[in-house]
Amino acid sequence: MAKYLLLKHYRGAPAAQNCVPMDQWTPEEVTAHIRFMQEFAARLEGTGEFVDAQALAPEGTFVRYDGEGRPPVTDGPFAETKDLIAGWMVIDVDSHERAVELAGELSAAPGAGGKPIHESIELRPFLAAPPTVTE
Amino acid sequence: MDELLLRSLTPGVLGILVRRGADFAAAEDAVQDALVEAVRVWPAEPPRDPKGWLVTVAWRRFLDSARADTARRRREDLVDEEPAPGPASGADDTLRLYFLCAHPSLSPSSAVALTLRAVGGLTTRQIAEAYLVPEATMAQRISRAKRTVRGVRFDRPGDVATVLRVLYLVFNEGYSGDVDLAAEAVRLTRQLAAVIDHPEVAGLLALMLLHHARRAGRTAPDGSLVPLAEQDRGRWDTASIAEGVGILQAALARDRLGEFQAQAAIAALHADAPTAGETDWVQIVEWYDELVGLTGSPVARLNRAVAVGEADGPRAGLAALAALDDSLPRYSAVAAHLHERDGDLVTAARLYAEAAHRARNVAERDHLTRQAARLNTRLRH
Numbered sequence: 131m132a133k134y135l136l137l138k139h140y141r142g143a144p145a146a147q148n149c150v151p152m153d154q155w156t157p158e159e160v161t162a163h164i165r166f167m168q169e170f171a172a173r174l175e176g177t178g179e180f181v182d183a184q185a186l187a188p189e190g191t192f193v194r195y196d197g198e199g200r201p202p203v204t205d206g207p208f209a210e211t212k213d214l215i216a217g218w219m220v221i222d223v224d225s226h227e228r229a230v231e232l233a234g235e236l237s238a239a240p241g242a243g244g245k246p247i248h249e250s251i252e253l254r255p256f257l258a259a260p261p262t263v264t265e
Numbered sequence: 266m267d268e269l270l271l272r273s274l275t276p277g278v279l280g281i282l283v284r285r286g287a288d289f290a291a292a293e294d295a296v297q298d299a300l301v302e303a304v305r306v307w308p309a310e311p312p313r314d315p316k317g318w319l320v321t322v323a324w325r326r327f328l329d330s331a332r333a334d335t336a337r338r339r340r341e342d343l344v345d346e347e348p349a350p351g352p353a354s355g356a357d358d359t360l361r362l363y364f365l366c367a368h369p370s371l372s373p374s375s376a377v378a379l380t381l382r383a384v385g386g387l388t389t390r391q392i393a394e395a396y397l398v399p400e401a402t403m404a405q406r407i408s409r410a411k412r413t414v415r416g417v418r419f420d421r422p423g424d425v426a427t428v429l430r431v432l433y434l435v436f437n438e439g440y441s442g443d444v445d446l447a448a449e450a451v452r453l454t455r456q457l458a459a460v461i462d463h464p465e466v467a468g469l470l471a472l473m474l475l476h477h478a479r480r481a482g483r484t485a486p487d488g489s490l491v492p493l494a495e496q497d498r499g500r501w502d503t504a505s506i507a508e509g510v511g512i513l514q515a516a517l518a519r520d521r522l523g524e525f526q527a528q529a530a531i532a533a534l535h536a537d538a539p540t541a542g543e544t545d546w547v548q549i550v551e552w553y554d555e556l557v558g559l560t561g562s563p564v565a566r567l568n569r570a571v572a573v574g575e576a577d578g579p580r581a582g583l584a585a586l587a588a589l590d591d592s593l594p595r596y597s598a599v600a601a602h603l604h605e606r607d608g609d610l611v612t613a614a615r616l617y618a619e620a621a622h623r624a625r626n627v628a629e630r631d632h633l634t635r636q637a638a639r640l641n642t643r644l645r646h
Binding site: 257 | 440
Protein backbone atom coordinates (compact mmCIF):
# COMPACT_ATOMS: atom_id res chain seq x y z
CA MET A 131 0.00 0.00 0.00
CA ALA A 132 2.81 2.24 -0.89
CA LYS A 133 3.45 3.40 -4.41
CA TYR A 134 6.86 3.35 -6.02
CA LEU A 135 8.19 4.56 -9.31
CA LEU A 136 10.59 2.20 -11.06
CA LEU A 137 12.77 4.18 -13.46
CA LYS A 138 14.74 2.53 -16.20
CA HIS A 139 17.77 4.68 -16.97
CA TYR A 140 19.70 4.24 -20.16
CA ARG A 141 22.16 6.93 -19.27
CA GLY A 142 22.81 8.75 -16.05
CA ALA A 143 22.87 5.58 -13.99
CA PRO A 144 25.87 3.38 -13.20
CA ALA A 145 26.78 1.34 -16.25
CA ALA A 146 25.06 -2.02 -16.43
CA GLN A 147 27.30 -5.09 -16.17
CA ASN A 148 25.99 -6.54 -19.40
CA CYS A 149 26.00 -3.17 -21.13
CA VAL A 150 25.65 -3.93 -24.81
CA PRO A 151 23.52 -1.44 -26.79
CA MET A 152 20.23 -2.97 -27.81
CA ASP A 153 20.93 -2.56 -31.53
CA GLN A 154 23.86 -4.94 -31.13
CA TRP A 155 21.66 -7.74 -29.81
CA THR A 156 20.20 -10.48 -31.96
CA PRO A 157 16.53 -10.02 -32.91
CA GLU A 158 15.70 -12.99 -30.69
CA GLU A 159 17.38 -11.29 -27.77
CA VAL A 160 15.39 -8.12 -28.41
CA THR A 161 12.17 -10.11 -28.58
CA ALA A 162 13.05 -11.95 -25.37
CA HIS A 163 13.72 -8.65 -23.62
CA ILE A 164 10.43 -7.13 -24.74
CA ARG A 165 8.53 -10.26 -23.80
CA PHE A 166 10.11 -10.16 -20.36
CA MET A 167 8.92 -6.60 -19.85
CA GLN A 168 5.40 -7.44 -20.98
CA GLU A 169 5.22 -10.51 -18.81
CA PHE A 170 6.55 -8.61 -15.84
CA ALA A 171 3.78 -6.00 -16.22
CA ALA A 172 1.13 -8.65 -16.79
CA ARG A 173 2.18 -10.52 -13.69
CA LEU A 174 1.89 -7.38 -11.57
CA GLU A 175 -1.54 -6.72 -13.04
CA GLY A 176 -2.45 -10.19 -11.87
CA THR A 177 -1.22 -9.62 -8.33
CA GLY A 178 -3.02 -6.29 -8.07
CA GLU A 179 0.24 -4.37 -7.75
CA PHE A 180 0.28 -2.63 -11.12
CA VAL A 181 -0.55 1.06 -11.40
CA ASP A 182 0.93 2.38 -14.63
CA ALA A 183 3.79 1.91 -17.07
CA GLN A 184 4.93 3.94 -20.04
CA ALA A 185 7.87 3.88 -22.39
CA LEU A 186 9.48 7.20 -23.27
CA ALA A 187 11.03 8.41 -26.51
CA PRO A 188 14.78 9.00 -26.16
CA GLU A 189 14.69 12.66 -27.24
CA GLY A 190 13.98 15.15 -24.51
CA THR A 191 13.92 18.93 -24.56
CA PHE A 192 14.86 21.15 -21.64
CA VAL A 193 12.66 24.18 -21.21
CA ARG A 194 13.66 27.00 -18.89
CA TYR A 195 12.53 30.59 -18.44
CA ASP A 196 15.59 32.76 -19.05
CA GLY A 197 14.11 36.21 -18.78
CA GLU A 198 11.86 38.39 -20.94
CA GLY A 199 12.23 37.73 -24.67
CA ARG A 200 14.85 35.02 -24.36
CA PRO A 201 14.30 31.62 -25.91
CA PRO A 202 12.98 29.10 -23.40
CA VAL A 203 14.32 25.92 -25.01
CA THR A 204 17.84 25.07 -23.90
CA ASP A 205 20.30 22.31 -24.53
CA GLY A 206 19.84 20.92 -21.06
CA PRO A 207 21.45 21.87 -17.80
CA PHE A 208 24.67 20.08 -18.70
CA ALA A 209 24.70 18.54 -22.09
CA GLU A 210 27.27 15.90 -21.24
CA THR A 211 25.32 14.45 -18.32
CA LYS A 212 21.92 14.74 -19.92
CA ASP A 213 19.87 12.03 -18.36
CA LEU A 214 17.89 9.61 -20.37
CA ILE A 215 15.02 7.71 -18.91
CA ALA A 216 13.74 4.89 -21.07
CA GLY A 217 10.46 4.34 -19.31
CA TRP A 218 8.76 3.93 -16.01
CA MET A 219 6.46 1.66 -14.13
CA VAL A 220 4.41 2.57 -11.08
CA ILE A 221 3.63 -0.19 -8.62
CA ASP A 222 1.55 -0.28 -5.45
CA VAL A 223 2.93 -2.81 -2.99
CA ASP A 224 2.66 -3.79 0.65
CA SER A 225 6.22 -2.96 1.65
CA HIS A 226 9.52 -1.46 0.64
CA GLU A 227 11.01 -4.98 0.66
CA ARG A 228 8.51 -6.04 -1.99
CA ALA A 229 9.34 -2.98 -4.11
CA VAL A 230 13.05 -3.82 -3.90
CA GLU A 231 12.31 -7.42 -4.85
CA LEU A 232 10.39 -6.33 -7.95
CA ALA A 233 12.99 -3.76 -9.00
CA GLY A 234 15.60 -6.51 -8.69
CA GLU A 235 13.58 -8.73 -11.00
CA LEU A 236 13.21 -5.92 -13.50
CA SER A 237 16.95 -5.33 -13.39
CA ALA A 238 17.45 -8.95 -14.43
CA ALA A 239 15.69 -8.40 -17.79
CA PRO A 240 17.54 -10.43 -20.40
CA GLY A 241 19.92 -8.61 -22.76
CA ALA A 242 22.79 -9.58 -25.00
CA GLY A 243 23.51 -13.29 -24.95
CA GLY A 244 20.22 -13.84 -23.12
CA LYS A 245 22.01 -12.84 -19.91
CA PRO A 246 20.55 -10.36 -17.43
CA ILE A 247 21.45 -6.74 -18.17
CA HIS A 248 22.09 -5.91 -14.49
CA GLU A 249 20.64 -2.52 -15.31
CA SER A 250 20.26 -0.09 -12.37
CA ILE A 251 16.60 0.51 -11.72
CA GLU A 252 15.90 3.64 -9.74
CA LEU A 253 13.28 3.02 -7.09
CA ARG A 254 11.49 6.15 -5.86
CA PRO A 255 8.70 6.16 -3.28
CA PHE A 256 5.74 8.41 -4.00
CA LEU A 257 5.03 11.12 -1.51
CA ALA A 258 1.56 10.36 -0.30
CA ALA A 259 -1.37 12.32 1.02
CA PRO A 260 -1.04 12.81 4.77
CA PRO A 261 -2.37 9.93 6.84
CA THR A 262 -5.22 10.61 9.22
CA VAL A 263 -3.08 10.27 12.30
CA THR A 264 -0.30 12.82 12.37
CA GLU A 265 0.65 13.18 16.00
CA MET B 266 -31.17 6.83 -1.26
CA ASP B 267 -29.28 6.11 1.92
CA GLU B 268 -25.95 4.70 0.83
CA LEU B 269 -24.77 4.27 4.41
CA LEU B 270 -27.82 2.21 5.32
CA LEU B 271 -27.20 0.09 2.27
CA ARG B 272 -23.58 -0.47 3.18
CA SER B 273 -24.34 -1.24 6.81
CA LEU B 274 -26.65 -4.03 5.66
CA THR B 275 -23.98 -5.62 3.48
CA PRO B 276 -22.21 -7.91 5.97
CA GLY B 277 -25.49 -9.28 7.29
CA VAL B 278 -26.78 -10.06 3.79
CA LEU B 279 -23.51 -11.64 2.77
CA GLY B 280 -23.44 -13.69 5.96
CA ILE B 281 -26.92 -15.05 5.27
CA LEU B 282 -26.00 -16.11 1.74
CA VAL B 283 -22.89 -17.89 2.95
CA ARG B 284 -24.80 -19.59 5.74
CA ARG B 285 -27.35 -20.78 3.17
CA GLY B 286 -24.52 -22.54 1.38
CA ALA B 287 -23.19 -20.10 -1.20
CA ASP B 288 -19.43 -20.08 -1.44
CA PHE B 289 -17.89 -16.80 -0.34
CA ALA B 290 -16.73 -15.49 -3.71
CA ALA B 291 -20.03 -16.17 -5.49
CA ALA B 292 -22.03 -14.76 -2.57
CA GLU B 293 -19.92 -11.63 -2.56
CA ASP B 294 -20.46 -11.08 -6.29
CA ALA B 295 -24.20 -11.61 -5.86
CA VAL B 296 -24.39 -9.10 -3.01
CA GLN B 297 -22.53 -6.52 -5.09
CA ASP B 298 -25.05 -7.03 -7.89
CA ALA B 299 -27.89 -6.59 -5.43
CA LEU B 300 -26.36 -3.35 -4.11
CA VAL B 301 -26.08 -1.96 -7.62
CA GLU B 302 -29.69 -2.95 -8.23
CA ALA B 303 -30.78 -1.28 -5.01
CA VAL B 304 -29.12 1.98 -6.01
CA ARG B 305 -31.08 1.83 -9.27
CA VAL B 306 -34.47 0.78 -7.93
CA TRP B 307 -34.84 2.13 -4.39
CA PRO B 308 -35.16 5.85 -5.11
CA ALA B 309 -38.40 5.17 -7.00
CA GLU B 310 -39.61 2.20 -4.96
CA PRO B 311 -38.19 2.18 -1.44
CA PRO B 312 -38.58 -1.31 0.06
CA ARG B 313 -40.34 -1.79 3.36
CA ASP B 314 -37.72 -4.28 4.54
CA PRO B 315 -34.39 -3.20 2.97
CA LYS B 316 -32.42 -6.16 4.31
CA GLY B 317 -35.04 -8.68 3.22
CA TRP B 318 -35.10 -7.08 -0.21
CA LEU B 319 -31.32 -7.33 -0.52
CA VAL B 320 -31.26 -10.96 0.63
CA THR B 321 -33.95 -11.88 -1.90
CA VAL B 322 -32.28 -10.13 -4.82
CA ALA B 323 -28.79 -11.32 -3.92
CA TRP B 324 -29.95 -14.90 -3.46
CA ARG B 325 -31.70 -14.78 -6.84
CA ARG B 326 -28.51 -13.43 -8.44
CA PHE B 327 -26.52 -16.17 -6.79
CA LEU B 328 -28.92 -18.82 -8.12
CA ASP B 329 -28.77 -17.33 -11.62
CA SER B 330 -25.00 -17.53 -11.69
CA ALA B 331 -25.00 -20.92 -10.00
CA ARG B 332 -27.38 -22.28 -12.66
CA ALA B 333 -25.07 -21.08 -15.37
CA ASP B 334 -22.32 -22.95 -13.66
CA THR B 335 -21.13 -26.43 -14.47
CA ALA B 336 -22.01 -27.42 -10.92
CA ARG B 337 -25.64 -26.65 -11.73
CA ARG B 338 -27.13 -29.93 -10.60
CA ARG B 339 -25.42 -29.87 -7.23
CA ARG B 340 -26.39 -26.29 -6.57
CA GLU B 341 -30.02 -26.90 -7.41
CA ASP B 342 -30.06 -29.74 -4.95
CA LEU B 343 -28.70 -27.32 -2.45
CA VAL B 344 -31.56 -24.94 -3.13
CA ASP B 345 -34.13 -27.71 -2.73
CA GLU B 346 -32.72 -28.52 0.66
CA GLU B 347 -32.51 -24.91 1.66
CA PRO B 348 -34.26 -24.39 4.97
CA ALA B 349 -36.73 -21.57 5.35
CA PRO B 350 -34.98 -18.49 6.72
CA GLY B 351 -35.11 -18.95 10.48
CA PRO B 352 -34.22 -16.55 13.25
CA ALA B 353 -31.09 -14.81 12.06
CA SER B 354 -27.88 -15.13 14.01
CA GLY B 355 -26.93 -11.88 12.34
CA ALA B 356 -24.28 -10.88 14.83
CA ASP B 357 -22.30 -14.10 14.36
CA ASP B 358 -22.52 -13.88 10.59
CA THR B 359 -21.19 -10.33 10.62
CA LEU B 360 -18.38 -11.21 12.96
CA ARG B 361 -17.26 -14.20 10.91
CA LEU B 362 -17.16 -12.00 7.85
CA TYR B 363 -14.79 -9.58 9.58
CA PHE B 364 -12.52 -12.47 10.55
CA LEU B 365 -12.59 -13.95 7.07
CA CYS B 366 -11.73 -10.65 5.37
CA ALA B 367 -8.81 -10.06 7.73
CA HIS B 368 -7.55 -13.63 7.46
CA PRO B 369 -3.80 -13.91 8.20
CA SER B 370 -3.21 -15.62 4.85
CA LEU B 371 -4.02 -12.32 3.09
CA SER B 372 -1.50 -9.54 2.52
CA PRO B 373 -2.41 -6.31 4.31
CA SER B 374 -3.54 -4.57 1.13
CA SER B 375 -5.68 -7.55 0.10
CA ALA B 376 -7.26 -7.79 3.53
CA VAL B 377 -8.06 -4.09 3.44
CA ALA B 378 -9.58 -4.30 -0.04
CA LEU B 379 -11.65 -7.35 0.80
CA THR B 380 -12.90 -5.84 4.05
CA LEU B 381 -13.98 -2.64 2.34
CA ARG B 382 -15.74 -4.55 -0.36
CA ALA B 383 -17.36 -7.44 1.54
CA VAL B 384 -17.94 -5.86 4.95
CA GLY B 385 -18.11 -2.23 3.91
CA GLY B 386 -20.19 -2.75 0.78
CA LEU B 387 -18.05 -0.36 -1.27
CA THR B 388 -17.78 -0.88 -5.00
CA THR B 389 -14.47 -1.85 -6.56
CA ARG B 390 -14.37 1.55 -8.25
CA GLN B 391 -14.77 3.39 -4.94
CA ILE B 392 -12.01 1.37 -3.31
CA ALA B 393 -9.70 1.87 -6.31
CA GLU B 394 -10.30 5.62 -6.19
CA ALA B 395 -9.65 5.76 -2.48
CA TYR B 396 -6.28 4.05 -2.95
CA LEU B 397 -5.44 5.85 -6.20
CA VAL B 398 -4.93 2.72 -8.26
CA PRO B 399 -6.63 1.62 -11.49
CA GLU B 400 -9.94 -0.16 -11.06
CA ALA B 401 -8.52 -3.23 -12.83
CA THR B 402 -5.73 -3.44 -10.25
CA MET B 403 -8.19 -3.29 -7.37
CA ALA B 404 -10.43 -5.85 -9.05
CA GLN B 405 -7.45 -8.21 -9.28
CA ARG B 406 -6.53 -7.60 -5.68
CA ILE B 407 -10.05 -8.43 -4.56
CA SER B 408 -10.44 -11.52 -6.69
CA ARG B 409 -7.07 -12.85 -5.56
CA ALA B 410 -8.09 -12.21 -1.98
CA LYS B 411 -11.32 -14.11 -2.54
CA ARG B 412 -9.40 -17.02 -4.05
CA THR B 413 -7.03 -17.03 -1.09
CA VAL B 414 -9.81 -17.36 1.46
CA ARG B 415 -11.89 -19.73 -0.64
CA GLY B 416 -10.94 -22.79 1.35
CA VAL B 417 -11.15 -21.10 4.73
CA ARG B 418 -13.84 -22.51 6.96
CA PHE B 419 -16.45 -19.94 7.78
CA ASP B 420 -17.50 -21.36 11.11
CA ARG B 421 -14.51 -20.71 13.30
CA PRO B 422 -13.78 -17.55 15.20
CA GLY B 423 -10.66 -15.81 14.00
CA ASP B 424 -8.13 -13.61 15.65
CA VAL B 425 -9.60 -10.28 16.63
CA ALA B 426 -6.15 -8.65 16.56
CA THR B 427 -5.86 -9.17 12.79
CA VAL B 428 -9.29 -7.59 12.25
CA LEU B 429 -8.32 -4.57 14.34
CA ARG B 430 -5.06 -4.17 12.44
CA VAL B 431 -6.91 -4.13 9.12
CA LEU B 432 -9.44 -1.57 10.35
CA TYR B 433 -6.64 0.62 11.68
CA LEU B 434 -4.90 0.44 8.29
CA VAL B 435 -8.10 1.62 6.63
CA PHE B 436 -8.43 4.45 9.15
CA ASN B 437 -4.91 5.69 8.55
CA GLU B 438 -5.40 6.06 4.83
CA GLY B 439 -7.27 9.32 5.28
CA TYR B 440 -9.38 10.80 2.56
CA SER B 441 -9.42 10.52 -1.21
CA GLY B 442 -11.95 9.78 -3.90
CA ASP B 443 -15.61 9.93 -2.91
CA VAL B 444 -15.08 7.68 0.11
CA ASP B 445 -13.74 8.95 3.39
CA LEU B 446 -11.75 5.95 4.56
CA ALA B 447 -11.35 7.25 8.11
CA ALA B 448 -15.12 7.64 8.45
CA GLU B 449 -15.58 4.23 6.84
CA ALA B 450 -13.17 2.66 9.34
CA VAL B 451 -15.03 4.28 12.22
CA ARG B 452 -18.31 2.93 10.87
CA LEU B 453 -16.94 -0.60 10.46
CA THR B 454 -15.31 -0.58 13.89
CA ARG B 455 -18.53 0.66 15.44
CA GLN B 456 -20.37 -2.18 13.75
CA LEU B 457 -17.76 -4.66 14.99
CA ALA B 458 -18.01 -3.27 18.52
CA ALA B 459 -21.77 -3.88 18.39
CA VAL B 460 -21.30 -7.61 17.78
CA ILE B 461 -18.21 -8.39 19.83
CA ASP B 462 -17.49 -7.60 23.42
CA HIS B 463 -13.75 -7.00 23.56
CA PRO B 464 -11.90 -4.16 25.31
CA GLU B 465 -9.43 -3.72 22.46
CA VAL B 466 -12.25 -3.30 19.91
CA ALA B 467 -13.60 -0.58 22.18
CA GLY B 468 -10.05 0.79 22.51
CA LEU B 469 -9.64 1.04 18.74
CA LEU B 470 -13.07 2.64 18.33
CA ALA B 471 -12.23 5.19 21.02
CA LEU B 472 -8.85 5.88 19.41
CA MET B 473 -10.43 6.45 15.99
CA LEU B 474 -13.15 8.71 17.39
CA LEU B 475 -10.61 10.78 19.32
CA HIS B 476 -8.30 11.20 16.32
CA HIS B 477 -11.18 11.80 13.96
CA ALA B 478 -12.62 14.45 16.27
CA ARG B 479 -9.49 16.55 15.83
CA ARG B 480 -9.33 16.29 12.07
CA ALA B 481 -10.83 19.68 11.25
CA GLY B 482 -8.15 21.41 13.31
CA ARG B 483 -5.27 19.46 11.83
CA THR B 484 -5.03 21.28 8.50
CA ALA B 485 -5.28 24.93 7.50
CA PRO B 486 -7.69 25.97 4.72
CA ASP B 487 -4.78 25.81 2.25
CA GLY B 488 -4.14 22.17 3.18
CA SER B 489 -0.96 22.78 5.19
CA LEU B 490 -0.39 20.93 8.46
CA VAL B 491 -1.14 22.63 11.75
CA PRO B 492 0.89 21.14 14.62
CA LEU B 493 -1.05 19.97 17.64
CA ALA B 494 0.11 22.87 19.83
CA GLU B 495 -1.16 25.45 17.33
CA GLN B 496 -4.48 23.84 16.51
CA ASP B 497 -7.70 25.80 17.06
CA ARG B 498 -9.29 23.55 19.67
CA GLY B 499 -12.64 25.17 18.97
CA ARG B 500 -12.70 23.24 15.70
CA TRP B 501 -12.43 19.87 17.41
CA ASP B 502 -15.60 17.80 17.49
CA THR B 503 -16.49 17.75 21.20
CA ALA B 504 -19.31 15.21 20.78
CA SER B 505 -16.90 12.72 19.21
CA ILE B 506 -14.34 13.38 21.93
CA ALA B 507 -16.94 12.79 24.65
CA GLU B 508 -18.04 9.57 22.98
CA GLY B 509 -14.46 8.36 22.60
CA VAL B 510 -13.59 9.15 26.20
CA GLY B 511 -16.73 7.37 27.44
CA ILE B 512 -15.98 4.24 25.41
CA LEU B 513 -12.36 4.28 26.54
CA GLN B 514 -13.23 4.63 30.23
CA ALA B 515 -15.60 1.67 30.05
CA ALA B 516 -12.90 -0.39 28.31
CA LEU B 517 -10.16 0.57 30.79
CA ALA B 518 -12.45 -0.32 33.69
CA ARG B 519 -12.30 -3.93 32.52
CA ASP B 520 -8.61 -4.04 33.30
CA ARG B 521 -7.47 -5.83 30.17
CA LEU B 522 -5.13 -3.25 28.75
CA GLY B 523 -4.03 -3.47 25.12
CA GLU B 524 -2.14 -1.23 22.70
CA PHE B 525 -5.21 0.45 21.25
CA GLN B 526 -6.56 1.36 24.68
CA ALA B 527 -3.17 2.80 25.62
CA GLN B 528 -3.01 4.82 22.39
CA ALA B 529 -6.58 6.01 22.95
CA ALA B 530 -5.68 7.09 26.48
CA ILE B 531 -2.90 9.28 25.07
CA ALA B 532 -5.25 10.73 22.45
CA ALA B 533 -7.82 11.38 25.19
CA LEU B 534 -5.30 13.33 27.28
CA HIS B 535 -4.55 15.55 24.27
CA ALA B 536 -8.24 15.99 23.51
CA ASP B 537 -9.04 16.80 27.13
CA ALA B 538 -6.58 19.68 27.49
CA PRO B 539 -8.30 23.08 27.08
CA THR B 540 -5.04 24.52 25.74
CA ALA B 541 -1.80 22.91 24.55
CA GLY B 542 -0.03 24.36 27.59
CA GLU B 543 -2.37 22.51 29.93
CA THR B 544 -1.64 19.10 28.43
CA ASP B 545 -0.89 16.52 31.12
CA TRP B 546 2.45 15.41 29.69
CA VAL B 547 3.44 13.53 32.83
CA GLN B 548 0.48 11.20 32.44
CA ILE B 549 1.11 10.94 28.71
CA VAL B 550 4.66 9.73 29.42
CA GLU B 551 3.21 7.08 31.75
CA TRP B 552 0.87 5.87 29.02
CA TYR B 553 3.76 5.73 26.55
CA ASP B 554 5.62 3.59 29.09
CA GLU B 555 2.62 1.21 29.07
CA LEU B 556 2.53 1.27 25.28
CA VAL B 557 6.24 0.55 24.97
CA GLY B 558 5.78 -2.29 27.47
CA LEU B 559 2.93 -3.75 25.40
CA THR B 560 4.38 -3.39 21.93
CA GLY B 561 8.08 -2.57 22.19
CA SER B 562 7.37 -0.49 19.10
CA PRO B 563 10.20 1.89 18.07
CA VAL B 564 7.57 4.42 16.98
CA ALA B 565 6.07 4.35 20.48
CA ARG B 566 9.56 4.94 21.92
CA LEU B 567 10.06 7.89 19.58
CA ASN B 568 6.72 9.43 20.57
CA ARG B 569 7.63 8.80 24.19
CA ALA B 570 10.79 10.89 23.69
CA VAL B 571 8.62 13.78 22.49
CA ALA B 572 6.42 13.48 25.57
CA VAL B 573 9.46 13.28 27.85
CA GLY B 574 10.74 16.46 26.21
CA GLU B 575 7.50 18.21 27.12
CA ALA B 576 7.24 16.78 30.63
CA ASP B 577 10.88 17.07 31.75
CA GLY B 578 12.42 19.54 29.31
CA PRO B 579 14.23 19.24 25.97
CA ARG B 580 17.46 17.83 27.47
CA ALA B 581 15.54 14.87 28.93
CA GLY B 582 13.80 14.39 25.58
CA LEU B 583 17.11 14.38 23.73
CA ALA B 584 18.50 11.85 26.23
CA ALA B 585 15.51 9.56 25.57
CA LEU B 586 16.02 10.06 21.85
CA ALA B 587 19.71 9.16 22.02
CA ALA B 588 18.81 5.55 22.82
CA LEU B 589 16.87 5.17 19.55
CA ASP B 590 17.81 4.30 15.99
CA ASP B 591 18.15 7.53 13.99
CA SER B 592 16.80 5.86 10.84
CA LEU B 593 13.30 5.80 12.32
CA PRO B 594 10.71 7.79 10.36
CA ARG B 595 10.29 11.24 11.95
CA TYR B 596 13.43 10.82 14.08
CA SER B 597 15.07 13.95 12.67
CA ALA B 598 11.83 15.93 12.96
CA VAL B 599 11.63 15.08 16.65
CA ALA B 600 15.33 15.84 17.16
CA ALA B 601 14.91 19.18 15.37
CA HIS B 602 12.00 20.16 17.60
CA LEU B 603 13.88 19.26 20.79
CA HIS B 604 17.06 21.07 19.72
CA GLU B 605 15.05 24.17 18.87
CA ARG B 606 13.43 24.16 22.31
CA ASP B 607 16.88 23.70 23.79
CA GLY B 608 18.00 26.85 21.98
CA ASP B 609 20.35 25.23 19.46
CA LEU B 610 18.85 26.78 16.33
CA VAL B 611 21.70 25.84 14.00
CA THR B 612 21.35 22.13 14.69
CA ALA B 613 17.56 22.41 14.66
CA ALA B 614 17.54 24.09 11.23
CA ARG B 615 19.82 21.42 9.79
CA LEU B 616 17.66 18.62 11.25
CA TYR B 617 14.41 20.16 9.99
CA ALA B 618 15.86 20.26 6.49
CA GLU B 619 16.97 16.63 6.84
CA ALA B 620 13.53 15.68 8.16
CA ALA B 621 11.86 17.40 5.19
CA HIS B 622 14.09 15.41 2.89
CA ARG B 623 12.98 12.17 4.55
CA ALA B 624 9.26 13.02 4.84
CA ARG B 625 6.82 10.46 3.52
CA ASN B 626 4.04 12.80 2.46
CA VAL B 627 3.71 16.17 0.84
CA ALA B 628 2.02 18.04 3.70
CA GLU B 629 4.66 16.88 6.16
CA ARG B 630 7.51 17.74 3.79
CA ASP B 631 6.15 21.24 3.20
CA HIS B 632 5.62 21.78 6.91
CA LEU B 633 9.17 20.72 7.78
CA THR B 634 10.65 22.77 4.94
CA ARG B 635 8.86 25.83 6.33
CA GLN B 636 10.26 25.09 9.79
CA ALA B 637 13.80 24.92 8.40
CA ALA B 638 13.22 28.12 6.42
CA ARG B 639 11.84 29.87 9.50
CA LEU B 640 14.95 29.06 11.56
CA ASN B 641 17.39 29.80 8.74
CA THR B 642 15.77 33.20 8.20
CA ARG B 643 16.08 33.96 11.92
CA LEU B 644 19.71 32.86 11.95
CA ARG B 645 20.57 35.21 9.08
CA HIS B 646 19.27 38.27 10.95
